[in-house]
Amino acid sequence: MGLWLFSFEGHRLAVFQRDADPRTGRQTATLEVLATGPGTANEFLADFRVRMDNHSVLKGQVISLVMSEYGPNTAGVTFLHRPSLPASDVIRPDGLLPKVAPVSDSHLAAAVEDLMADAETLTRSLLGSGTDAAGSL
Numbered sequence: 001m002g003l004w005l006f007s008f009e010g011h012r013l014a015v016f017q018r019d020a021d022p023r024t025g026r027q028t029a030t031l032e033v034l035a036t037g038p039g040t041a042n043e044f045l046a047d048f049r050v051r052m053d054n055h056s057v058l059k060g061q062v063i064s065l066v067m068s069e070y071g072p073n074t075a076g077v078t079f080l081h082r083p084s085l086p087a088s089d090v091i092r093p094d095g096l097l098p099k100v101a102p103v104s105d106s107h108l109a110a111a112v113e114d115l116m117a118d119a120e121t122l123t124r125s126l127l128g129s130g131t132d133a134a135g136s137l
Contacts, residue, residue, distance in 0.1 A: 001019045003017075004017065008040060008044045009043065012036045013033060013034065015031060015032070015044075016034075017030075017032075018031075031045070058077070062080040065077060
């Protein structure tokens with residue numbers, strides 16, 4: 001954690017990185033950015049998020065999340081061994097592999113949108129308001 005001073009796209013930045021500290025009321029880690037150019041802080045944060053996604057040490061790993069008795073901020077991550085298993089060694093019914101093969105981000109995004117819409121409909125039904133107040137799903 002600490003204060004980092006550097007340049008981003010020709011603009012000077014000050015980035016203050018803080019760890020979560022539940023004892024002082026800060027439940028999550030934070031990244032505060034001060035920039036000399038307009039919009040530079042937002043551009044930096046957008047680039048930072050992309051780099052975190054693309055270069056994460058967790059990407060492609062099999063992990064186990066460990067909760068602590070002291071709360072989620074003291075939880076840990078355990079890296080698990082990922083066995084090497086060629087597709088030819090997996091026993092499955094014919095025609096199943098194309099159905100469970102990795103899907104693209106656009107397919108996942110569409111599925112999330114559908115699930116969120118269904119959840120909103122269900123919530124309105126349970127609360128007795130909106131177009132589905134009669135209880136029809």
